[in-house]
Amino acid sequence: MELQSKYKTLRDVPQIDYLAPGGSLCAGCGGLLAVRLFHKVLGKNVVWVNAAGCMTIMVNYPLVPLKSNWLYTAFASAPAGAQGIRDAFDILIRKGKIPESEDLKVVVLTGDGAAYDIGLQSTSGAIYRNLDFYYLCYDNQAYGNTGFQVSSATPVGSATATTPPVPSEPAGNIQKRKDLFEIWRAHNPPYIATLSSSYTVDFLRKVEKGSTFKGPKLYISLAGCPTGWGYDPRETIREEKLAVETGIWPLKEAVEGKVKHTVVPRALKPVEEYLATQSRYQHLFNPVRRKEVIRSIQEQVNLYWEEASKREDFEIKLVNT
């Protein structure tokens, strides 16, 4: 049975903020917006276990925007830190040393660098042990914190500091993104979802739905990055919306392994509309138009949606290549 959600429109965004302003992140940070919305649903009893990444900079000691709790770990070990906290709470509550009302929800917070690359094995271990925790990956598709170097979440065609378009590789990054959603799904956790702050109601509902499960609840949120992607900070929501509308960022969930797309655009917009707005893709348009790269990105998107529509039996109009 479908859960009756309390989030129906944008007006239902909870009006309590668990983050104070004044952090040190870039203006218009999509990752911070994701953290803010996520926190609103979970409430105040949360401990964030943060791997190295952009969100480290959210806290500029002694100035801390978080009104909840925060544990900072090394790049690879946030899920291990989460395990320690979860176990400690479980034991203390069982022994009656702290009341159950003081229990905290344990949330791992990592960027795509920690989620896709450096912390993948500790995440795998935590899911395998069926750790009762949340995992929020803000995916800005590169190592944004250190100057936008390529990560295994960087899409094909994106220029980064380490994959600039050069004569031998005019397309920028040539490696395909890892499909983290599927990697996680292969571990059989109870709940996985992809998010985008621009689809706020969908975002809030998924976090709400996930919290009804015991065990690992894993989220990958698109995080528009004005600095790394190269667009005006005011466009963060537009960029994320375009990513969904072009089909580049599918919004979906997997409940007990069963995948369902929660937002299905009736007709996909051409990927070009999204790519052209960001300077990390400018080399695909200037000085010469790299048709073959743009077409192959479009083909990948088409292929994804064609398969998904067959599997889940929905209608979608693809873009002709």
Next chain:
Amino acid sequence: MPLITNYFLALTLDFYILTQPLIVIPDKFLMILMIVRVRFHGRGGQGAKTASRILGTASFVEGMNVQDSPVYGAERRGAPVTAFTRISDSEILERGYVFDPDLLIVMDATLLASPVAKVTDGIRKKGAIFLNAQSANIIGEHYTLPSDVRIASYDLTSSAMEMLGKPIISSASAAAAARLVGLVKESSLEQAIVTELEEIGLSEEMIKKNVMLGRKIFSSLEPLELATEESEKKLRIVPLEMITSNDGLEDIIAVGNSKVAKTGSWRIFKPVVDYEKCTACTVCYAYCPESALILRQDGKPEIDYDNCKGCLICYRECPPKAINIEREVIAF
């Protein structure tokens, strides 16, 4: 026999070394050094780092020795950034930060009030300050400067908005600095702008616009005599105030204490709500990444200007277009 040969050889070598003077002083070190030290103060994203590079490259084209380097902390776009350029007709033996600049380029007037940026620190006697503003009068509101420090100003941001459509003033600031220093020809500046902006991957069209902007600024200012002769270094004793740990404790343990950072000074434009038009739809509230916008009783937004970084998502997303933008001009 070979042993003896080696012995003799060794002796000869020793002799050779001993007859040479111990310290070699090339002629050029006996001349008076000419060196200009420029320090740029900007905000991340404004182009301070690129400005220092353009100035460096332009001077290099003129045959000078140059150094340029930026410094920024862990903070991002909008946070204070400092960059340095040293220009000399001889080898530059200094390294690191410029603590005693001959010329300060203040790219953002709000930095004048920033305790972190400390913009006028160490300015030399007869040095100069350039402020990106219509008038330089606001410097007097924040600092008392020695009377021989010269002050120049020009509204670079307005020119950049007009010519580039963006408030990025790397080439404009470099042009201002190059003109004020007075050692660089306009053609060298143009060459430097093209070289540096090509390197960071700007489109040809944008580079052209930047060159135009650079030319405009270059021709609007007059050179100042800035080159200083070496060297008036003195040891300084910096008196430190006694602060007990309790003085800061309350702020440190306060929940959500990041508010005191007052990131509102990062803004270049500020969003202003038109309450007549506002329909209290709360879209701006949902999308504000900074939590710098609260909803009033009537559901309409109130912007926390102390902390709003000016990303302008609220302006862009507002369905009835009830949020306008205004250029931020007053330093706080």
